[in-house]
Amino acid sequence: MTAVVHPKSERIDVRASTPVKQLLQEAARVAHKNVSEFLLDAGIHAANQTLAERTRFALSEDQWLAFQVALDQPVRAKPKLKKLLSEPGLLG
Numbered sequence: 001m002t003a004v005v006h007p008k009s010e011r012i013d014v015r016a017s018t019p020v021k022q023l024l025q026e027a028a029r030v031a032h033k034n035v036s037e038f039l040l041d042a043g044i045h046a047a048n049q050t051l052a053e054r055t056r057f058a059l060s061e062d063q064w065l066a067f068q069v070a071l072d073q074p075v076r077a078k079p080k081l082k083k084l085l086s087e088p089g090l091l092g
Contacts, residue, residue: 014039 016024028038059067 024035024038028035031038
């Protein structure tokens with residue numbers, strides 16, 4: 001499987017204090033990367049983690065079973081919701 005390579009055409013500017021810049025430079029050096037590579041890798045990892053936390057959730061076996069039981073319950077009539085969805089809204 002080959003990876004899709006996208007040319008780098010966008011720029012991201014970041015301002016940092018001197019101590020933060022020095023910290024990032026040292027971390028990048030230890031990781032055998034330049035600061036841009038280090039920040040981009042860390043940013044991509046953080047972005048993926050942040051988005052995953054909002055799109056996936058983990059349940060224990062007991063929680064999963066309770067979730068399945070809840071999903072299998074018959075649908076209950078919700079007359080107020082039906083009325084709300086059948087009438088025009090504020091915007092038309």
